[in-house]
Amino acid sequence: MQTDGGDLPLPESLLRVAPFVMLQLVRAGRRLAERMPAGARLPQVAVLACLEEFGPQSQREVGRRLRFDPSDMVRIVDLLERDGHVARRRDPDDRRRYALAPTAAGRRWLGERLDAIESRPVLLAGLDEAERERLLQLLVKALAHVDGRVPQESRAV
Amino acid sequence: MQTDGGDLPLPESLLRVAPFVMLQLVRAGRRLAERMPAGARLPQVAVLACLEEFGPQSQREVGRRLRFDPSDMVRIVDLLERDGHVARRRDPDDRRRYALAPTAAGRRWLGERLDAIESRPVLLAGLDEAERERLLQLLVKALAHVDGRVPQESRAV
């Protein structure tokens, strides 16, 4: 039931632990995201963004980019397909694979979602524009070190 | 199986989305944490930090601070007790509650864990000391806005 009665403070010592603070923020985000339909959540946005930016790809390839398991990709793409945001065509050159492609509606929807996230940053609402920019820069730099797959331009300080 | 063969890059558009980048970082942290024994993970450190900083409390109260569900607190404290890090005494003034208290070993262990996290920041290894400090400051400020329970001193910019 996750008793959120009072507003008992967190210990100072934990506010020195970045993984803890990040986890609390991510969990708060999950609670907020629960109000959205399943097909409109981050995994769907992320998959569509991959297709938009790198063109038609197999489910496997998208999963490698995003670190999503191939078996989980099935369900994620199921929802995108159900909502008419991607087309699951077979790759004619290799009929094991799909050549996943965003539909026109999917492209439009992706643009709307990205705009909404950028213009109404719920999780980072406590920060001003410059602070959000700086935070993002630091997060991306940290991610690039932990997990090599961040493009060069975005690693620059 | 989470195919991490190549090093296919992430789309730029997603690197503009803070919740996505934070989630990737938290997931990377989870993979790293899996190598540690269950009793040595963040929830255990967090509970112990609450007891150290605010004195003996009920499981409920710790859960309210950390946003952990009371039913999950049971298992978290089970491990802490098994490892000899907290004592589950009953509160003599209200025998429904525990007065959870850290043991001497628990205090020592907490100090070691906090030191280790601060001195070897695995997730933020790509950042220098000043960058880590700034990132933490921004994360705490964002959390204070989303979830009011961050103490005053830590909200200051």
Next chain:
DNA sequence: CCTATATCAGATCGACTGACATCT
């Protein structure tokens, strides 16, 4: 009586494993 605490059984979800059919 009604409420709070700790606990447990179970639902749900995210992440992963192992197996399998299909195709190269």
Next chain:
DNA sequence: CAGATGTCAGTCTATCTGATATAG
């Protein structure tokens, strides 16, 4: 044949729900 791809069934964990025993 080996190896890749998509899929499914099932495990494991985290998070949350609902119920119960006990104490106030």
